Each structure stands twice: as C-alpha cells, then as structure tokens.
Amino acid sequence: MWARDASAAPIDAAVIDVGSNSVRLVLYRVEGRAVWTFFNEKVLAGLGRDIAQTGALSREGVVAAMAALRRFAALLEAAKPDRVFAAATAAVRDASDGGAFCERVRAETGLDLKVLSGKEEARFAALGVLAGDPGASGLVGDLGGASLELIRLEDGEPGDGVTLPLGPFSFKDARFDPERVRAQAERRLKPHLARLKTPVFHAVGGAWRNLALLAMRMADYPLEIVHQYEMTRREALEAARVIARQSKGSLERIEGISRRRLETLPHAAAILEAVVDVLGVERICLSAYGLREGLLFEAMPAPLRALDPLLEGCAALSAREGTNPALGGALEAWVAPAFSALQQVFDGRDPVLIGAACRLADFGARLHPDHRADLIFSQALRAPIPGMSHPERVFLAAACFARHTAAATVPQPGLVSRLLTHERFSRARALGSAIRLGCDLSGRSPDLLARSRLSIQPQHLILEAEEEAAPILLGEQTTKRAATLAALLERPLVMRPIPAPRESAA
Numbered sequence: 001m002w003a004r005d006a007s008a009a010p011i012d013a014a015v016i017d018v019g020s021n022s023v024r025l026v027l028y029r030v031e032g033r034a035v036w037t038f039f040n041e042k043v044l045a046g047l048g049r050d051i052a053q054t055g056a057l058s059r060e061g062v063v064a065a066m067a068a069l070r071r072f073a074a075l076l077e078a079a080k081p082d083r084v085f086a087a088a089t090a091a092v093r094d095a096s097d098g099g100a101f102c103e104r105v106r107a108e109t110g111l112d113l114k115v116l117s118g119k120e121e122a123r124f125a126a127l128g129v130l131a132g133d134p135g136a137s138g139l140v141g142d143l144g145g146a147s148l149e150l151i152r153l154e155d156g157e158p159g160d161g162v163t164l165p166l167g168p169f170s171f172k173d174a175r176f177d178p179e180r181v182r183a184q185a186e187r188r189l190k191p192h193l194a195r196l197k198t199p200v201f202h203a204v205g206g207a208w209r210n211l212a213l214l215a216m217r218m219a220d221y222p223l224e225i226v227h228q229y230e231m232t233r234r235e236a237l238e239a240a241r242v243i244a245r246q247s248k249g250s251l252e253r254i255e256g257i258s259r260r261r262l263e264t265l266p267h268a269a270a271i272l273e274a275v276v277d278v279l280g281v282e283r284i285c286l287s288a289y290g291l292r293e294g295l296l297f298e299a300m301p302a303p304l305r306a307l308d309p310l311l312e313g314c315a316a317l318s319a320r321e322g323t324n325p326a327l328g329g330a331l332e333a334w335v336a337p338a339f340s341a342l343q344q345v346f347d348g349r350d351p352v353l354i355g356a357a358c359r360l361a362d363f364g365a366r367l368h369p370d371h372r373a374d375l376i377f378s379q380a381l382r383a384p385i386p387g388m389s390h391p392e393r394v395f396l397a398a399a400c401f402a403r404h405t406a407a408a409t410v411p412q413p414g415l416v417s418r419l420l421t422h423e424r425f426s427r428a429r430a431l432g433s434a435i436r437l438g439c440d441l442s443g444r445s446p447d448l449l450a451r452s453r454l455s456i457q458p459q460h461l462i463l464e465a466e467e468e469a470a471p472i473l474l475g476e477q478t479t480k481r482a483a484t485l486a487a488l489l490e491r492p493l494v495m496r497p498i499p500a501p502r503e504s505a506a
Helices: 059-079 090-094 096-109 118-132 178-197 206-218 233-244 248-252 259-279 291-299 311-320 326-337 348-360 372-382 390-404 412-418 422-442 467-473 478-489
Strands: 010-017 023-031 032-043 083-088 137-142 148-154 159-165 201-203 230-232 283-286 453-456 461-466 493-498
Touching: 010 059, 010 291, 023 291, 023 311, 023 467, 032 059, 059 096, 059 206, 083 090, 083 178, 090 096, 090 118, 118 148, 118 159, 118 201, 118 230, 118 233, 118 291, 118 311, 137 206, 137 259, 137 291, 148 178, 178 233, 201 206, 201 259, 206 233, 206 283, 230 233, 230 259, 233 259, 233 283, 248 259, 291 453, 311 348, 326 348, 326 422, 326 453, 348 390, 372 390, 390 412, 390 422, 390 467, 422 453, 422 467, 422 478, 453 467, 461 478, 467 493, 478 493
Parallel strands: 010 083, 137 201, 201 283, 461 493
Antiparallel strands: 010 023, 023 032, 137 148, 148 159, 230 283, 453 461
C-alpha cells in the first residue's frame, strides 16, 4: 500500500532501471512526500552499445546486465520493499531481441520489466524533475545511451514530448567526431523547433550530471551538489565545447568520474551544445531526479504530490531527532507574520524558506552544543532534500547556524559570500535569531509560544506575551536573545505584556 497522507507510516520502494548504458537498482524510503535514497547501485552494462550496427542488444551487455539483475533480485528478496518498479528504456524497446531479453529476465530473476515507450520515458523524466522542483517550467531533456527524450513542462504537468535517436549508441560510426555529432543533433532538433524552443532547459541523465561536475570544477564553484545547479548559456557552451574537444587522455586524468562514463561524456557535451544553440536556451538547470523518481512520484496519491518537498523533507529530518513534531509549525506561525513586514529577498519564496527553517529548529538537537552550529550548517547545506536552489540552500544553512549561535562568521565564508548577497545573508541571520528567540522564550513549548507575539514594526521590534504568560518575558537569556534579533533588524526593542481585554459593563 502507498501512504495516503504525510502522517502515514513510511514505506520502502525499489526501482530497477534497465537503460541503454546502465542497469541500476535504487532503494528508497518514502516518508509522505519526502523521498530518501538509502541504497544505489549501478552497472554500466552498455546494453545498447551495438544497436546502431546490429539492431540487437550487445552480447557483452546482456551478460553484464543479467549478472546485475540476478544480484538485484537477490537483494530485493532480502529487503522485501513494499513496492517494486522495474522498467526498461530505449535499448530494450528498439532492439530486435528486446522481447527475448525481457523473457529471459523474467525466467531467471522473476522480475517483470515494463518496457517504456518513448513518450512514457519522457513523461516519467518530466515527473521526476517536478518531484525535485515543483516550480520547474521549460523543457526537460533526458539523455540516455541510445536516445534523447525532450518534453515540455506546462503548468506543473508534462506536456508533449519527442524521442530522438541522439544517444551515443545510436550513431553507427563508433569514432567520435564532435562536429558530426553536433550537426546530426541540429538536423534532428530543427523540425521540432516551434514546439521545443525554450529559455530554460532541465538536464537529466548521468552524462549531463557528470558534465555539470566538470563545469563546476572549471568555474571553481564552491558547492559540488548537482541537483538544481544552474549554468548560464555562456557557461554551458564553454564547458560543452571544452569537454567535447578534449582528448581521451586528458579526460582520463580527471578524478571522480569513471572511465566508462568518460567514454560518453564528450558525446553528451556535443549534444548539449546543439540543444542550447538550436533551442535558444538561456539557462540550464541540472536535475538529479529523473525517470526513477518520476515512477515514484506518479504512484503517490495526489494529496501527497501537492505537498512541498522542501517543507516535508525538513520536517522528516527533524522528526528523526525525536523532538516535538508540533514545534516547527508553531514557530512558523509565530515568525512568519513578523517577517512578512519585511521586503522579500527571494521573490516570493521567502514564506517557504521560513517554514523550512522553522521545521529544522531542533535538527541536530542531540549533537554536542559546542559544535552544534557548525555541524548543523554543514548538514543543512548538503542535506539530500530537493525543492531549493543553491542560493536557497546556503540561506537555509546560514539560518540554521544563526539559530544556534550569535556568531557573525559562518563556516565556509567564501562559499556563503559567493552564493548569497549581503541582504540575503543578513536576513538568514535574522531568521535564525528569531527562531532561537522563539525556542528559548517558550522552552520549546508550542502552546506557550502561541501566548506570545513577535512584531517587526518600521520603528521597533516588539515582543509581547499575554498578561498571564508575561513571566516568560523575564530573564537574562530571553532579553539577550531579543536584543540580538533587534540589533540584526536595526530596530529598538520593546518587550511588554499584552493587556487582557476589558469586560464591557452590563
């Protein structure tokens, strides 16, 4: 059974993805809308390596794929996940012996592979992008070993898609020539220009993820997280042209990327170059989510799909600390109205980021207090939670740091200054300070916090409590926390009880 709502018990799900180049098993823990990967293994079998020459699956690829699938079946027998999804894509779909391969897989492993059509493959890739970034719009491109799937995102839903034979295994000449690959890609793309032209391109697939990692290193980019990493048109073209024209020896000297993946990397770079030029792309956004996450996302009930992955992911992380699950929502209700008086720094995203930071208020509660702020900064920065851009990641990490300390110097200050404007960093510090004040003021009691009110006025910061709860305003620590926030907001502090309403005379 799939969880019907966010409060239901977690389930375990498995996805087997038999692609043209890789065969992969991923095990997921699904906690409502939050999805965590806890096992991920792939084999670069190269099933589609010979398909352009022979029309059939690679013999060596079949041997490697069958060995991997027998192992994966044994792992699934031990793990016993609640749901198993098994899908095959372009190579098995197009090969003359694809049906026989599926029968062999079923006979030897018990796995029933669903062979996806090109349109289905494109649709699941688009759903995966939406699972990781609900606000995504533009064009999704999923480059595999044999094909390139392109599909529009329209009003939060996948639109029309097209499958083009532009994967490295779809070229009959095994000798790589970047100009020839680019020219063929341009010929294939141009008939679809009216449908596919877009300023924003969401790149999906292992080859493009590895290309992005190389682009990060070329640009000395400080946050090596692929998901929602963005490149401008110029940055993407520069990286693609360098990589597509590197010698094999030069590429092999690059650390962190397997030799098998390096074989297809120049091809992926040439295809990206053509896509950017022909389709008028101005911004490229990388997605670590794709077909596999799209399969999970489609299976979720609609109420779960509608939830925000950032908020749900932060709530799920905090829940593991065993703290009061109501605290995050109570803090949001206390902080958000006050901060709504300030000009937004993330163009409409501020409320979501405030809610996320409040849900992480007690994240790391069991860490040593002398090191908690630094550790929380690092964990929040790199948490495997989708639904936020890289600047938003840094903002959230800085807010979590300020929630635990008033220190002005954050870990990795160079990273912070590169990805956050001074205005955004100042707001993150103020947000973390307000969350710290709310926690300490109420002793982390949602009920007691609700009996107080924080207000940011043009000329003052006002902290009030109901008359009967006014003693919570007393104490050196409460005053110190409130004064810190007032200084960050550059406003005088006012602390006072809220007078009880008078009863009208009879």
